[in-house]
Amino acid sequence: MTIGIMGTKIGMTQIFDGNGLAIPVTIIKAGPCFVTQKKIIDKHGYDAIQVGYKIVKPNKLNKPLNGHLTKAGLNPLKYLREYRVNHSDISLNVGDSISIDQLKIGDYVNITGNSIGKGFASTRKRHNFNYGPMTHGSKNHRAPGSIGAGTTPGRVIPNKRMAGRLGNQRTTIKNLEVININTDDNLLIIKGAVPGKRGNLLSIQAGKNE
Structure with missing residues (x-):
């Protein structure tokens, strides 16, 4: 997995392995995402790929963002996120699609999102x-008890x-195993729990196996 991908948390369920043991899993609808901009160190000071996710109506975005995506030849996208890369790894072009095809069963991923408030x-x-x-x-x-000294310093440290x-803080859960992949519906089955409630925006990047 050379670059991250964004997705939406669908919910949790459980599956059973060959020994009949229940495994808690999270279902994530990941991608497709689109490359909206390439940033290079000579022009921007760093190398990165800007990725967009979730097509919406044009009236849901402001004019500068609509113009930015129109210039790239893309539909209006609700979410934009940058992923740092090495210059030698920038093989994607603006407008290219990124899907879960770059993942395989058994991979480990790091998933970032906002925790439940x-x-x-x-x-x-x-x-x-x-x-x-x-x-x-x-x-x-x-009661919380004492919260500091009195006259000196006369304030709460x-x-x-x-x-x-x-809650409602940016949280990353590392090295979650990919149990199954459904490329037809862009679904990822991840072992364990991920941050946030249903419908939460998630960022998925490579874990310890890459």
Whole structure:
């Protein structure tokens, strides 16, 4: 797998191997993606391939983005992402299609996406803090405790672990095995879980076997 590909999480299910053991799997609709731009170190300062995914109506994009894709001779694409490559590996041209044909069963891939957002969470759930005494009279069951010194320095030190938003962060799960591939419907069957909920945008790149 020389370059990454984008896809959408369909959901999770399970399959059974030859020994009757249940294997949890994630189904991903990956691609087809299209090369929208080639960046070279002489002109842009680095080598990369810009890839587009998911055809939409032109009114879903702004004029600069529509113009960028029209210049490349492509349909309007909702998502764009760059993948760094070596200059010697840039064999793709603008307009070329990238599909899951570059993957095979048994490959390992790294999958990146936004994790599920869980809203505002306490220090117990967010940072795995301990509970206070649960006996009668205690006023510290779930309180965060001291958050800093008093007069000096008279402020909360940055990066203090406190309550706040949990989840909805860019997350990468590495070295997930490709169990099966359906090239007719552009479906990947991946062993294990991937970030996010159903419909989440994912980026799939080569894992440890390449």
